[in-house]
Amino acid sequence: MSVKDIVGRHFSAHAETDVLSGRVRLGLFVAGVVAVLFAPVAQMIHPFWMDLVTHMFIFALFALSLDFVFGYAGLLSFGHAAMFGAGGYAAALLIQNVTSSALLVLPAAVIIGAIVAAIIGWLSVSARGIYFAMLTLAFAQLFYTIAFNDIPAMLLGVDAVTNGDNGLVGITSLTLFGMDTGSLMSYYYLALVILAGMLALVTRLANSPFGRVLQAIRENEDRVAFIGYNVDRYKIVAFTISGAMAGLAGGLWVPFNSTATTSMLHWTTSGELIVMTLLGGMGTLWGPIAGAFLVVFLEDSLSAIGNWEIYLGIVYIVIVIFAPRGLAGIFQTVRSNPHPKVLLSRVRSALVTYREKVFS
Amino acid sequence: MVLDGIAKTALLGVEMGMTLVLVTVGLTLIFGMMDVINFAHGSLYMLGAYFGLTVVSVTGNWWAALLIAPLLVGLLGGLIEYFSIRPLYGRNPLYHILLTFGFAIMLHGLVTEIWGGQVQNISTPALLDGSVDLVLFSYPLFRLFLLGVSIAVTAALWLAIRQSDFGIVMRASAHDSEMVNALGTDVKRVFTAVFVLGSVLAGLAGVLLGTSQAVDPGMAASIIIQAFAIVVIGGLGSYRGAVVGAFIVGMLNAFGPTFAPQFTDALLYLLMAAVLLVKPAGLFGNPEAT
Numbered sequence: 001m002s003v004k005d006i007v008g009r010h011f012s013a014h015a016e017t018d019v020l021s022g023r024v025r026l027g028l029f030v031a032g033v034v035a036v037l038f039a040p041v042a043q044m045i046h047p048f049w050m051d052l053v054t055h056m057f058i059f060a061l062f063a064l065s066l067d068f069v070f071g072y073a074g075l076l077s078f079g080h081a082a083m084f085g086a087g088g089y090a091a092a093l094l095i096q097n098v099t100s101s102a103l104l105v106l107p108a109a110v111i112i113g114a115i116v117a118a119i120i121g122w123l124s125v126s127a128r129g130i131y132f133a134m135l136t137l138a139f140a141q142l143f144y145t146i147a148f149n150d151i152p153a154m155l156l157g158v159d160a161v162t163n164g165d166n167g168l169v170g171i172t173s174l175t176l177f178g179m180d181t182g183s184l185m186s187y188y189y190l191a192l193v194i195l196a197g198m199l200a201l202v203t204r205l206a207n208s209p210f211g212r213v214l215q216a217i218r219e220n221e222d223r224v225a226f227i228g229y230n231v232d233r234y235k236i237v238a239f240t241i242s243g244a245m246a247g248l249a250g251g252l253w254v255p256f257n258s259t260a261t262t263s264m265l266h267w268t269t270s271g272e273l274i275v276m277t278l279l280g281g282m283g284t285l286w287g288p289i290a291g292a293f294l295v296v297f298l299e300d301s302l303s304a305i306g307n308w309e310i311y312l313g314i315v316y317i318v319i320v321i322f323a324p325r326g327l328a329g330i331f332q333t334v335r336s337n338p339h340p341k342v343l344l345s346r347v348r349s350a351l352v353t354y355r356e357k358v359f360s
Numbered sequence: 361m362v363l364d365g366i367a368k369t370a371l372l373g374v375e376m377g378m379t380l381v382l383v384t385v386g387l388t389l390i391f392g393m394m395d396v397i398n399f400a401h402g403s404l405y406m407l408g409a410y411f412g413l414t415v416v417s418v419t420g421n422w423w424a425a426l427l428i429a430p431l432l433v434g435l436l437g438g439l440i441e442y443f444s445i446r447p448l449y450g451r452n453p454l455y456h457i458l459l460t461f462g463f464a465i466m467l468h469g470l471v472t473e474i475w476g477g478q479v480q481n482i483s484t485p486a487l488l489d490g491s492v493d494l495v496l497f498s499y500p501l502f503r504l505f506l507l508g509v510s511i512a513v514t515a516a517l518w519l520a521i522r523q524s525d526f527g528i529v530m531r532a533s534a535h536d537s538e539m540v541n542a543l544g545t546d547v548k549r550v551f552t553a554v555f556v557l558g559s560v561l562a563g564l565a566g567v568l569l570g571t572s573q574a575v576d577p578g579m580a581a582s583i584i585i586q587a588f589a590i591v592v593i594g595g596l597g598s599y600r601g602a603v604v605g606a607f608i609v610g611m612l613n614a615f616g617p618t619f620a621p622q623f624t625d626a627l628l629y630l631l632m633a634a635v636l637l638v639k640p641a642g643l644f645g646n647p648e649a650t
Contacts, residue, residue, distance in 0.1 A: 076454050123637060130397055130453060131640055134592050138632040141585060145625035154622060267585060271461050278458055307473040313466025320459045321447055357447040360548075 020203050020285060028286055032196055039188050050184045056296045057191035058252050061198055063276045063288035065245035068202055070274075071283030072211060073238045074218030076129070078270050079120060079136030080246050082143040083113040085265030087247030089147065092168040092260035093161070102174040102190070106251050113247015114240050116143070121239030125232050128221070137267055144265040167261035174255045191252055195289075198245060202285060205241070214238055275316050281328025290327055322350055364496035369614050371494075375503055377610020378510035382565035383583060384590045384602040385517060386558025392534045392597030393554050396445060396456040400463035402584030404559045407467065408433045408566020409575040410475050412482050422485035422571070430563035437559025441552050449548075464580060472577045482571040506568050513561065514603060521599060530554060534597065589632040595642025604643060 020028070035053070042049040062084060069075045087109035094105050124135040146152070152161040162168070173187065205211050213234055216224045225231045254260045263269065272295065280291020295312065302308030323330050334343060387401050411429035416422055440463060448455050488502040521527040533540045533550050541547040570579075590609050594601025609628060616624030635642060 127636060127640055131636060133457060134588060135633060135636050138629045142626055142629040149622040151622060268581060274458065307469040309465050309469025310473060313462050313469060317444060317459060317462040320455060320462060321444060324455065354447050358443060
């Protein structure tokens with residue numbers, strides 16, 4: 001085998017395993033164009049839709065941040081609410097006391113998210129699997145109780161910092177280059193641009209040698225360590241990057257929602273994020289975005305016909321049992337054999353496997 | 361004066377700790393045997409309380425609720441294990457966290473839909489109403505009953521795990537389930553039985569604590585995190601660890617509000633994190649040390 005063969009094979013293999021293949025990229029591009037055109041249409045029909053979609057964008061960004069550590073490095077974080085909340089509270093405090101300039105507030109949220117994540121990551125990465133999940137959960141809850149009891153205020157000797165259970169309310173919107181982003185339309189575009197930019201960045205990272213190492217860690221941590229990589233350091237860096245993004249999502253969420261509350265830091269927020277990521281399909285980047293869209297949409301539309309958690313829970317349970325690769329996995333299966341007969345036989349074989357496992 | 365305050369708080373701590381054992385034992389046994397982190401365990405506890413509420417309102421008999429509600433929860437737990445957890449054995453254990461979290465979401469919605477979101481209370485049976493004079497202080501009779509039941513159940517279970525045939529099979533399966541299976545015991549059935557047992561205990565705790573405290577849809581979320589902290593502190597999979605961990609947390613919960621009200625919860629999570637960092641397997645985290 002000549003060197004050329006090896007190199008050629010290396011490159012073709014690389015292309016096949018690239019995160020976000022050509023078709024998916026095209027699909028995302030089309031989705032982006034649709035999103036850009038959607039706002040004026042929504043404005044005409046009902047501004048409510050723009051509000052809902054902005055909500056989706058922010059949570060998509062949050063889900064993207066989890067997918068980077070969970071889908072790529074295989075680290076199930078049950079504490080992403082900590083970074084989301086830290087970014088959110090940082091944004092709220094800055095807007096209330098210093099400035100509402102997006103160019104200052106959002107980077108601050110990113111930095112705070114990264115710092116919190118670096119600390120949690122540094123302390124947690126040596127634990128594996130379930131223990132990592134439990135540690136991140138414990139640290140995130142620690143942040144929750146700190147905000148809930150307003151411990152910073154007590155330590156600083158002031159009246160209120162996080163304002164406890166009431167949270168910080170009446171947060172004004174961000175300004176960008178002197179413009180107010182208070183109108184729904186401008187906030188919609190701000191969130192869309194940030195989401196698109198972050199998706200591009202994460203895709204680059206996932207396809208970089210750094211991203212490859214993370215995937216290798218997910219597949220076989222020990223082997224990567226034996227080759228000579230410092231596994232813990234890779235994990236900490238990945239967790240920090242992810243936390244920075246979660247902080248950014250929090251920093252975007254607070255001005256949009258005009259409040260920063262302790263529920264942002266609660267473990268159920270981390271759990272909901274995991275639901276989004278898994279429903280969409282972890283490790284695909286576009287899947288968690290779709291998952292976030294779906295969950296936010298269900299949350300909104302199902303609350304009219306009863307308690308949405310029941311339906312979301314059922315859909316989610318079925319996905320975990322029958323389609324652990326989520327919507328993205330279903331989509332890939334359908335695309336690779338679009339024939340209905342093949343698909344039906346796939347479904348049947350999945351049911352047979354299920355029956356065997358249950359009744360054996 | 362100070363002495364009776366301390367004594368009363370200490371008794372409260374013991375009581376809170378021992379009742380928590382009812383919840384954590386199921387969690388830790390299920391993990392020890394099947395490596396399943398059951399996020400829905402708190403929801404089963406909550407269902408115990410709500411079933412109890414309904415049985416009391418239908419029959420008017422608290423004792424009937426104490427008997428029926430845990431059995432119903434056990435049945436439900438068995439169904440959950442059989443139809444959803446079973447198919448996932450052999451997959452990455454993280455999927456069990458993800459799956460049972462789905463049940464926690466669904467059951468929270470279901471409970472809110474059926475019973476409403478308001479705070480309710482199971483009325484104390486007439487026989488256990490009132491309080492007892494314990495020389496230094498008086499204590500509600502029902503809470504003493506709670507303590508007695510918890511201690512009795514914990515001790516009985518301890519004996520059963522140590523002495524009974526089923527206990528031996530359980531410990532053997534926790535140690536090496538493949539070998540137990542090869543020796544002719546259907547391990548899957550043992551798993552189901554343990555899951556049902558854990559669910560029954562959670563349901564029992566639900567009726568008891570639903571009577572002494574309150575019943576609301578938030579009770580699942582608040583107890584499950586505490587229960588996680590306890591089993592992590594004690595050592596996932598260890599029976600002794602679950603008891604000791606619950607005792608520590610019970611004391612923390614009792615004394616915390618007096619000495620450092622704002623730091624009580626923070627201390628719990630700090631303790632959990634510290635144990636995980638220093639001794640990742642927990643205080644008694646040896647799978648054989650049941």
